[in-house]
Each structure stands twice: as structure tokens, then as C-alpha cells.
Amino acid sequence: MSDASTRNNPDVEMLRVSDLHAFYGESHILHGIDFSVNRGELVTLLGRNGAGRTTTLKAILGLTGRRTGSIMINGRQVIDLPTHRVAHLGVGYCPEERGIYASLSAEENLLLPPAVNSSGMSLDEIYEMFPNLQERRHSPGSRLSGGEQQMLAMARILRTGARLLLLDEITEGLAPVIVQTLGRVITSLKAKGLTIIMVEQNFRFAAPLADRHYVIEHGRIVETVTKDELDSKMQLLQKLLGV
Amino acid sequence: MDIFGIPIQALMGQLLIGLINGSFYAILSLGLAIIFGLLNIINFSHGALYMMGAFGAWIGLTYLGINYWVALVAVPVVVGIFGMIIERTMLKHLYRLDHLYGLLLTFGLALIIEGLFRYRFGISGESYPVPELLSGGFNLGFMFLPKYRAWVIAVSLVVCFGSWYIIERTKLGSYLRAGTENPQLLQAFGINVPLMITLTYGFGVALAAFAGVLAAPVFQVNPVMGSNLIIVVFAVVVIGGMGSIMGSIVTGLGLGLVEGLTRVFYPEASAVVIFVIMGIVLLLRPAGLFGRER
Numbered sequence: 001m002s003d004a005s006t007r008n009n010p011d012v013e014m015l016r017v018s019d020l021h022a023f024y025g026e027s028h029i030l031h032g033i034d035f036s037v038n039r040g041e042l043v044t045l046l047g048r049n050g051a052g053r054t055t056t057l058k059a060i061l062g063l064t065g066r067r068t069g070s071i072m073i074n075g076r077q078v079i080d081l082p083t084h085r086v087a088h089l090g091v092g093y094c095p096e097e098r099g100i101y102a103s104l105s106a107e108e109n110l111l112l113p114p115a116v117n118s119s120g121m122s123l124d125e126i127y128e129m130f131p132n133l134q135e136r137r138h139s140p141g142s143r144l145s146g147g148e149q150q151m152l153a154m155a156r157i158l159r160t161g162a163r164l165l166l167l168d169e170i171t172e173g174l175a176p177v178i179v180q181t182l183g184r185v186i187t188s189l190k191a192k193g194l195t196i197i198m199v200e201q202n203f204r205f206a207a208p209l210a211d212r213h214y215v216i217e218h219g220r221i222v223e224t225v226t227k228d229e230l231d232s233k234m235q236l237l238q239k240l241l242g243v
Numbered sequence: 244m245d246i247f248g249i250p251i252q253a254l255m256g257q258l259l260i261g262l263i264n265g266s267f268y269a270i271l272s273l274g275l276a277i278i279f280g281l282l283n284i285i286n287f288s289h290g291a292l293y294m295m296g297a298f299g300a301w302i303g304l305t306y307l308g309i310n311y312w313v314a315l316v317a318v319p320v321v322v323g324i325f326g327m328i329i330e331r332t333m334l335k336h337l338y339r340l341d342h343l344y345g346l347l348l349t350f351g352l353a354l355i356i357e358g359l360f361r362y363r364f365g366i367s368g369e370s371y372p373v374p375e376l377l378s379g380g381f382n383l384g385f386m387f388l389p390k391y392r393a394w395v396i397a398v399s400l401v402v403c404f405g406s407w408y409i410i411e412r413t414k415l416g417s418y419l420r421a422g423t424e425n426p427q428l429l430q431a432f433g434i435n436v437p438l439m440i441t442l443t444y445g446f447g448v449a450l451a452a453f454a455g456v457l458a459a460p461v462f463q464v465n466p467v468m469g470s471n472l473i474i475v476v477f478a479v480v481v482i483g484g485m486g487s488i489m490g491s492i493v494t495g496l497g498l499g500l501v502e503g504l505t506r507v508f509y510p511e512a513s514a515v516v517i518f519v520i521m522g523i524v525l526l527l528r529p530a531g532l533f534g535r536e537r
Contacts, residue, residue, distance in 0.1 A: 061431050063427055063430075063431060082430075082435075082437075083427075083430040083431055084430045084431075084432075084433050084434055084435045084436065086431075087430075087431055087432055087433030088433050093428075093431045093432070095428060095431075099425060099428045101420065101421045101424050101425065102424065103420045103421075103423070103424055104417055104420055104421060108417045111414070111417075112417060112418070112421055112429075112432060113432035113433060113434075114432070114433050114434065116433060156432075160432075160433075
């Protein structure tokens with residue numbers, strides 16, 4: 001897709017969302033979202049429940065109803081592309097509730113998404129990163145624990161070679177030790193130059209990882225907080241997030 | 244030799260007929276299960292498409308000189324393509340709606356297709372000769388087994404278990420299972436789900452047409468042959484559990500045998516026994532013997 005020299009260049013824009021509106025049937029959920037993410041950056045979408053964070057991720061993939069505005073991935077307009085074509089541009093999606101298929105074994109789940117380029121991790125590398133998954137590879141998806149399901153949902157998109165990851169609430173409901181493991185995984189992915197957008201409720205998890213935080217309220221971005229501003233804007237953030 | 248006062252020839256003869264009927268139930272309910280799983284549509288036109296398969300074979304032989312073996316491959320392909328056109332032009336608009344709409348649309352289609360065939364060919368029925376290679380039979384000592392009937396049972400088993408293997412044990416099948424469970428996410432992973440739905444409907448329809456070609460030499464080819472069969476097949480699907488692949492195969496064959504046995508021991512009940520079983524199953528296990536609540 002892109003050669004190694006430009007892949008990790010931090011000044012190349014990976015994703016730009018401009019004036020994005022999205023609907024579910026008659027209800028207007030996103031009211032003009034604007035943000036951009038450069039290659040190799042990690043940003044979070046913060047906000048209260050129902051603010052439109054999950055919908056923003058879904059709208060990028062075309063999983064909502066009608067959308068207007070602009071979504072550029074690697075300089076390419078994708079708002080008119082069908083969902084499966086967007087995935088092939090190198091977008092990996094880890095949905096809320098993890099989306100593990102109960103009627104497929106762990107390994108079938110892992111092998112389900114087609115590779116989008118040749119830079120994905122091999123099965124051996126995946127099993128090295130997530131040893132539990134190798135032990136459980138013949139178990140049906142429904143028999144895995146919450147932590148195993150989350151590891152599987154991550155591993156599933158790492159195998160495809162996706163360079164832009166959309167991660168929705170990956171720490172939700174998991175034990176602290178598993179959240180720590182996920183933190184290490186995310187750090188290593190960032191070191192590899194992957195671009196990551198996280199919807200996250202667990203601010204303590206997200207804060208040390210992210211380059212930038214976007215706060216969404218009523219379907220709009222109301223505040224941008226960079227890593228450097230984190231201390232000075234902490235009070236504002238707490239007020240916006242109601243924590 | 245008698246079993247419970249029934250001559251073994253009569254018993255075996257009825258079991259054979261039961262197994263033949265069961266083979267058709269199995270192929271048809273398998274197609275319905277696959278279609279319902281992915282499309283969420285109760286395909287009421289299945290019987291009409293089965294009838295089209297039988298008529299396709301008969302028309303091919305009568306007007307075009309196409310023999311049975313070619314028809315066995317070509318007719319399911321042609322009818323399958325017809326099904327895909329129906330899916331692209333009509334069914335795809337119904338996926339977000341209640342099951343009822345799909346059932347009504349496909350029921351309407353079945354009536355139209357049957358009506359057209361009735362108008363063109365009448366209802367007297369046509370006969371289709373058994374292919375030469377499969378005429379005659381084997382004398383098993385205790386009964387006479389016509390070759391063609393043995394062929395129907397064997398090829399049905401191969402097709403049913405072959406389909407089961409593909410769906411449950413291969414990569415292609417994992418797409419189908421995933422699409423049945425959560426099609427949106429599957430598409431977000433990069434699978435062209437709308438295309439997969441069209442091909443799946445085409446495959447389910449082709450199975451019905453294949454059963455139709457198989458049936459042509461056994462039953463009379465006539466425009467209502469599908470609607471007579473489809474009511475029983477729907478009962479089979481309800482008993483087996485909507486959407487279960489193995490359930491539809493096993494239930495299809497099993498109920499064919501039950502029907503055959505009933506015809507031996509209490510012939511008066513043979514036409515209703517499947518519906519009695521359906522009633523009992525619905526009361527005790529509403530999701531069907533192999534189904535999951537959803």
C-alpha cells in the first residue's frame with residue numbers, strides 16, 4: 001500500500017473527517033464532526049454515553065444510515081464507498097462488544113477478515129503476542145472469556161495488515177491485569193507506526209497512550225486536548241466528561 | 244418373513260419410499276435453512292422453484308433434446324440465476340423489514356410462477372423417463388430396489404452432507420456463518436456481503452431446482468408438484484429448527500422415514516403424522532429440535 005519510507009512519516013495525513021453528519025433513520029446523530037489524524041498518531045474520542053463517539057467510528061466505515069460531509073483516508077474520498085471497500089483501504093475495526101462470532105471457532109474468527117495488504121502479522125506472531133489464543137484456538141467464540149474475546153478481536157485486525165485501527169471501548173468490563181496487557185499491545189502497535197483512533201471510557205488507560213484527545217458532545221467536537229495540554233486542561237476535561 | 248405381522252417386503256418398500264421423500268425434504272429444507280440464515284427471508288417460492296427444476300428438465304428433454312445428466316447440472320444453474328435476479332431486483336429491498344414481508348413477496352412469486360406454468364402446460368402433468376443408465380434395479384433378496392431410487396438417495400446424501408461440510412468446515416462456510424450472525428461487521432472486515440447474499444440465494448434456489456430435476460423421473464412433472472410438497476417441507480423446517488443446517492438434513496430424512504413407517508402401521512395417519520409431530524415439537528421446543536432461540 002505505502003512503502004516503508006512514507007509509512008511512519010508523522011506529517012502525512014491518514015484520516016481527515018470534515019463536516020461529517022450521520023443519521024440512523026430519522027434521527028440525526030452527528031452534527032458536523034471535524035478532526036484529522038496523521039500517520040502513526042493515536043487519538044481518542046472522549047465524551048459521555050450517547051455523545052456520538054461510536055457513531056463516528058461507524059460512520060467512517062459506512063455502518064450508519066445516511067451520511068454527508070467528507071471522509072478522506074490516505075488522501076482518498078471514501079464517503080461514497082461501500083463498507084467492504086473501505087476495509088480494503090487498510091482500516092481495521094474492533095467494535096464495541098468485541099464482535100466475536102459465536103458460531104466460529106477462535107481460529108476461524110482470527111482468520112475471518114481477509115488480509116488488506118502483506119504487512120499483517122503472521123499467525124505465529126499473533127500467537128506469540130497472545131499465547132492464550134493459541135491454547136483456545138479450537139474453542140467456539142462463545143466459550144472464550146471476556147479478556148480472551150478482546151485479545152481475539154484485536155488479533156483479528158492485526159493479522160490483516162490494517163494501518164488505521166478504529167478501536168471501540170476495548171477495555172470495557174475487563175480485569176485490570178488484562179487492561180495492562182492491552183496497554184502494552186497498543187504501545188507496541190504505536191511503535192510500529194500504526195494509526196489508532198480509540199473510543200475510550202477509561203481515561204486513565206487512554207491518557208498516557210494518546211497524542212490528542214477529542215471531546216465529543218451532541219455529535220460535535222467541542223474540545224481538542226493535546227498531550228502537552230493535558231495537565232492544564234484537566235479540570236475542563238473532567239467537567240466535560242462528568243467524571 | 245413378517246415383522247409385527249407386516250411382510251418385510253411391504254415394510255422395506257415403504258421405508259424406501261419414506262427415504263426417497265425424506266431425501267427431497269432434506270434438500271429442500273437445507274436450501275430454506277441456508278436462505279433463512281443469511282437473508283432472514285422465509286422463501287415461500289421454494290416449491291415453485293423446485294417445480295421449475297422438474298419442468299426445466301422436461302422442457303430440455305422434450306424441446307431441446309437435453310439429456311438427464313446435462314439437465315442435472317444445467318437446470319440448477321439456470322434456475323439459480325433466475326433466483327439471483329429475483330434477489331437483486333426484489334428481495335434485497337426487504338431485509339430490514341419483518342419476516343412477514345419476505346414471506347408474502349415470495350408467496351406471491353410462487354403463485355405467479357405456478358400460474359404461468361399452469362397456463363402454458365395445464366395441470367394434467369407430464370412424465371419424464373428414467374435415464375437409461377439408471378433403469379432396472381437390484382434384487383436384494385428381500386426386496387427389489389430400483390436403480391434410480393438408489394441413485395436419488397445416494398446423490399441427496401452426498402449433496403446434503405457436502406453442503407454441510409462446506410458450511411461448517413471450510414473458510415467459505417465461515418463467511419456464511421459469520422454473515423448469518425452479524426453481516427454488518429463482516430462487511431466492515433472487507434467482505435462484499437451483498438454479493439455473498441445474492442450468491443447464497445442463488446445456491447439455495449439451485450438446490451431446489453436440483454431436487455426438482457431429481458424428482459422428475461420419480462413423480463409426475465406438473466405445475467402444482469411444488470406447492471404440494473412445500474407445505475410438508477415447511478413443517479420439516481419448523482420441526483428441525485429454522486436456520487440449522489444439520490437439523491434440516493437429519494429432520495428431513497428422519498421425517499420421511501417416519502411417514503413411511505406410518506404408512507405401514509397406520510396408513511390413515513400417514514398424511515398428517517408430520518403435522519402432528521410439528522404441533523408437539525412447537526409446544527415442547529418452540530425453536531425446533533436443532534434450533535436456537537433467537
